[in-house]
Amino acid sequence: MKLAPVSFSNIPLGRPLPFSLHNAEGILLASRGYVFNEREALDTLAAHGTLFVDPQEVRQYRRAMEAQMNSMVNAGNTTLGQIADTQIMAPEPSSAPSARPPEELGDPDAPIDWLDMQSRANTLLRDTKSLRFMFRLDRLQRDLSRVLTRNPDTALFALIHLTASETRYYSATHAMLVCAMCSLAARDVLNWSPELETTMVRACLTMNIGMTELQDQLTLQREPVSPEQREQIEHHPLRSVQLLRERGVRDPIWLEAVQQHHQVSAGPLGGRTPADQIARLIHRADGFAARLSPRATRPPMAPSAAMHATYFDESKKVDEAGASLIKAVGIYPPGSFVKLASNEIATVVRRGANTLTPRVAVLVNREGMPMLEPAIRDTRLHDHRILSSVNYKDIRVRPDLVRLLALT
Template sequence: MHLVPISAESIRIGHPLPFPLMDKDGVLLAKKDFVVGSKADLDDFSKRGGGLYIDVADSEAHHRAYIGRLHGLVNDEKALGEIAGTKLAGTTLGERASAGVVDDGKPDWLDLQEQCNYLLRDSNPAQFMDRLERLHGLLERHMLRNPDGVLFALIHLSASEKRRYSATHAMLVSAMCGLAAREVLNWPPEVVALLAKAALTMNLGMTDLQDRLALQTEAPSPAQRAQIDNHAEKSVEMLKALGVTNVHWLQAVREHHTQTPGPLKAKTGAERMARLIQRADMFAARLAPRASRQPISPAAAMQACYFDEERKVDEAGAALIKAVGIYQPGSFVRLATDEIAVVIKRGANTTTPRVAVLVNRSGIPTVEPTIRETSLPDYRIVASVAHREVKVQVNLEKMLPLTAVPASDRPW
């Protein structure tokens, strides 16, 4: 979690807080929607916590509250000097403009892993929902800005490391489900948001066990197997205790391992969400390494979720493939040139992504990645390559800028 300081002057007295207030150590001072009754109360919060802080993920909500504060001052006919001196995150409006402060939107994936890891172990109902909303909001914002970058980071992390398995897995499944629901199935935004949160919390009942199993060389014990079998219902019980009341969310989590082949239109809304989560969960689980087995290639993992239990094309699995591609960002491929490349952007169709060559035809790592368009016959993809077969170390900071969407192509 990244905390940023804010000024007490940016808080509207007598109005619900649009974000949680924290102290310098991240301890909750006031929940979202809490009404600060007086300036004295606000000063008490500030003194008690060594200042007022918010999560950087809430910066947009804080900015909107700040604008509301300015409007309030104008409506109250306050002096121009007082309005200009109103502070946002510890700086005046003029200071912020002259400093050129901007949100560069670059995700810190190690921090996001840590946020999700903490969330999945948070048993405090007073802060769980706020933390979940912040994490979901941050992931959604990155998905809207650069879905290829999000997929690249999460697929690379899932396939290349065992640390924080449960957190990375939850974020990848959530991102894939949200993308398929929004771009392919055209579900309403509120349903997409609910689906993404259900995916993030589907394995709440076995978070610790998931992380242990990723490092465990032997098969699950009978006690572990029982915990695995019962984790969906346990997750629902935990979510209820943490304040989740939405029946569709709870049902989607309860049924995310239920095998229900057949068209999505024949299912209820919650059943459709559960099926999409189940297919994405299957893909992500096959992708991730464990001490007891090697991961398979992303293309092979995706193929496994394409067919249902009756060996027919699964509608949810097909939507996922259409959304993320047969060769997803973060996966490795071999080109007709015999070069090995990593996928950086989805293409016009599921089989023609843009890639960056990391190993030349002689088997020597490239000094700098060379961009190839696989829609061109000379650079067509001839095979998917498993992560374990590529000995080149991928630098996320270096590769993620290659996935970025040009500002002129963004839909906002």
């Protein structure tokens, strides 16, 4: 889609937008018909950088405006002031830059602050009424996509480590892990288009906005789920769609994927609609990420066990979506713990040439003593092959996330 820049002075306040607004990458910021009622919203747009419109929408708008003005002039009883008040000037269509300049995106080599990412995702999911919602979503999506492209092992390590080691910001961390797994499967295994992957990322990040607070609460709750909570859980996909619509989202694939992510049936991905494919992939990654997380009433499941449950569908048959996730992240994904043939305990820091031979860093030596410095092992070698997965609760050392991320 070719885009044309638009001036902020052409954006109406208190009136429906005559055309959709996009950023330089073509990501939708505000749909046609959205009403900016507050100056703060336009200030937020200004901080977002140059805005762009679809020239075809502009041409359609111009034709409609010309027809309306001609009708008013021919009516004979319309003042010049009324005619001028109806016109919202639009830019002439022109070629937009293919991408935002690198300097506007920040330093691409700068390390990701994962605790800050958690906090930002938590704010996004809890403050869905904010006029800044779409801008926060855009920024979070951009940062996640950047690290998933440049170093996916870092993203997997950080998100799996945070998922298994803490309950703070559960809903936010869960959404980002599902997003990371689905993105890698879509890109590296299923060969989905970049456009479909972008839609899927948005669906992953927003699938549970209808119950974010409840999700975080249930992680710490020891009592059984109440009937009221059960009802909220069952209806959260529809609630999430409602909240997205209120923020101006009109993408039918995005909305349908969110609505169906708990209801989509098992079976091959071929022959499904794009929304159904996204929903199925999310559904399988959603279950995997939930099993990794600790609850007040149970410890986290080991990743290999969670992977086994993801690989087979509800009928105990191999699931195409689940299998693509495993192929993308590995049976022993970064951030998980394993026991080696050398009797050492290690954490996986990078995926390997196949799903069974990742790169690992030893944290506990064969005598059961913590290592002062992690030692890298090649699991392709017989003496260092992986014997089994180790549950996070059975690890006696608490590795430093920042220190280990350097090894990814």
